[in-house]
Structures are given as C-alpha cells and as structure tokens.
Amino acid sequence: MHPRAVSASRLVLSVLAAAVLGLSACAHAPAPQGINDPYEQSNRRAFQATLAIDKNLIRPVGVATAKIVPRPVSRGITNFADNLGVPGDVINDLLQARLDRAVHNTLRFAFNTTIGIGGIFDPATAMGLTAKPTDFGETLSVWGVSEGAYLVVPVLGPSTERDLTGKVVDLILDPTWMFIPKAQRWVGTAATVVSKVDDRGRYSDTYDSVLYGSADSYAQARLLYLEHRRYNLGQTPAASDFEDPYAK
Numbered sequence: 001m002h003p004r005a006v007s008a009s010r011l012v013l014s015v016l017a018a019a020v021l022g023l024s025a026c027a028h029a030p031a032p033q034g035i036n037d038p039y040e041q042s043n044r045r046a047f048q049a050t051l052a053i054d055k056n057l058i059r060p061v062g063v064a065t066a067k068i069v070p071r072p073v074s075r076g077i078t079n080f081a082d083n084l085g086v087p088g089d090v091i092n093d094l095l096q097a098r099l100d101r102a103v104h105n106t107l108r109f110a111f112n113t114t115i116g117i118g119g120i121f122d123p124a125t126a127m128g129l130t131a132k133p134t135d136f137g138e139t140l141s142v143w144g145v146s147e148g149a150y151l152v153v154p155v156l157g158p159s160t161e162r163d164l165t166g167k168v169v170d171l172i173l174d175p176t177w178m179f180i181p182k183a184q185r186w187v188g189t190a191a192t193v194v195s196k197v198d199d200r201g202r203y204s205d206t207y208d209s210v211l212y213g214s215a216d217s218y219a220q221a222r223l224l225y226l227e228h229r230r231y232n233l234g235q236t237p238a239a240s241d242f243e244d245p246y247a248k
Contacts, residue, residue, distance in 0.1 A: 029140075029162075031235040032147045035226060043152040047218045050154050051211060058155075058200055059207075065194070066201030074198045076120040081191040082131065083112050083119025087175045092134045096142045101132055108132075136173075137166025141233050150222060158225035 037043065066074070086109040093102035108129040112119045125131070140162050141147075148161025159167070177185060200207060214220040230236045 028142055029144050029146050035150060037150040039149060044218050046152040046154050050157060053155055054211060058197065062197045062201030063204055065198050069198060077191050078195040079122050080119045081195045083109065084176050084188045088170055089134050091175060092136055092139045095139045104129060105132055135166050136169040137163035138233060140166055158221055
C-alpha cells in the first residue's frame with residue numbers, strides 16, 4: 001500500500017478511536033459567564049502590536065488587493081481555501097458525534113472538489129449543502145472543556161485558551177496535507193492568506209469600526225469576539241447583529 005494511503009488509514013483509525021473516547025466523555029461545557037481576562041495587560045500589548053501591523057501592512061495591502069483583484073477571482077480563491085478546510089470539519093464532526101454533519105460536509109467537499117474544480121466554484125451550496133464549518137475548539141467544548149481565559153494572539157487576533165489549543169490541533173491534524181504533494185502545499189496556505197487579506201480590504205469599514213472607531217477598541221473587540229463565539233457554540237440565546245471580522 002502507498003505510504004500516503006497507510007498514513008491516511010492510521011489517521012482514520014485514530015479519529016474513530018478518539019471519537020469513541022469522546023462519546024464517553026461528552027458533556028457540553030457550561031455556558032461561560034462574563035469575561036475572564038486575567039492576562040489583560042499582556043493581551044493589550046499584543047492587541048496594540050496587532051493594530052500596528054494592521055495599520056501599516058495588512059490594511060493597506062488588503063484595500064489595494066480588493067481594488068485590483070476582481071470579485072469573481074477573489075471569490076474563487078476564498079472558495080478554494082475554504083474547501084481545503086472541509087476535511088478537517090468532517091473529522092471534528094465525527095469527534096463531536098455529529099454524524100449527520102459529517103455526511104453533509106463530506107458530500108459538500110466531494111461535489112465542490114469535483115464539479116467545483118478543486119473548490120474554486122461552490123455548486124454544493126446551490127444544491128443545499130451549505131457550509132457548516134467547525135473546529136477542534138468546538139470539539140473541546142462538546143467534550144466539556146471550559147472556555148478558559150481570553151487571549152490575544154499577535155496578528156491572529158482574539159481567542160481563548162480552549163480555542164487557541166483547538167487551532168494548534170487543527171493545524172497538526174489537517175488531513176489535506178496527506179493527499180497534497182509537499183511541493184504544492186504552499187498553494188493552500190497562500191490561498192488562505194490572500195483570502196483573509198482580501199477580506200480585510202473588502203470589509204474595511206467593518207474592521208475599522210472595531211479596531212479604530214471605539215474609545216476602547218480592545219474591550220470592543222473582546223466583547224464582540226466572545227459574544228460571537230459563544231453564540232456559534234450555542235451557549236447564548238442571541239447574538240449581536242455585528243459580523244465578527246475575525247470569524248472570516
């Protein structure tokens with residue numbers, strides 16, 4: 001058997017084993033109350049560093065990119081990058097014992113990868129297979145892991161101890177790397193970066209209102225991130241009508 005296929009088989013077995021263990025421990029984390037920010041001083045420094053990088057690099061590049069790159073092209077890049085993340089969604093769906101969502105995301109990936117030419121186009125949505133993203137941070141929540149302290153990661157922005165752990169695990173366990181030749185792996189990373197930079201430019205007003213339009217932009221970004229994340233995890237009954245820019 002090809003080494004890549006062997007690695008894939010081992011990953012599937014590992015996922016199934018972890019899913020069984022996860023099922024035995026499934027007890028959704030209790031809804032967090034208030035804001036847990038014991039590292040506020042260091043978080044604010046990281047936030048200020050992020051603002052400086054955004055103001056001097058990410059924002060101007062994003063605005064220029066949004067003006068130069070036609071919308072159909074940027075949409076195709078975003079679709080391609082999003083499609084690469086769907087296998088990871090499927091793994092997390094299994095770990096969360098959400099088999100219906102696992103099937104849904106598997107079909108979405110299959111149609112967009114084939115009919116959608118590698119995910120550049122999104123025929124799955126037109127077929128009713130809308131995006132249902134998830135991550136290992138949500139998996140940890142399903143398993144009963146608490147949110148933990150609020151954190152700010154330079155450039156990456158707001159997070160929590162649980163969600164930051166989830167991001168690291170998602171990166172390590174990303175199954176797409178097993179099927180993409182090493183020489184071509186940079187393409188997916190580049191597509192993700194271009195997509196996020198383009199979003200920064202196209203939704204500049206929304207980003208700027210949070211990052212630069214508040215008397216205390218740190219507190220504003222913290223509140224919006226936690227509110228949006230908790231709503232997506234089903235831990236709050238209603239969400240703000242504000243669309244969290246960090247969720248893109």
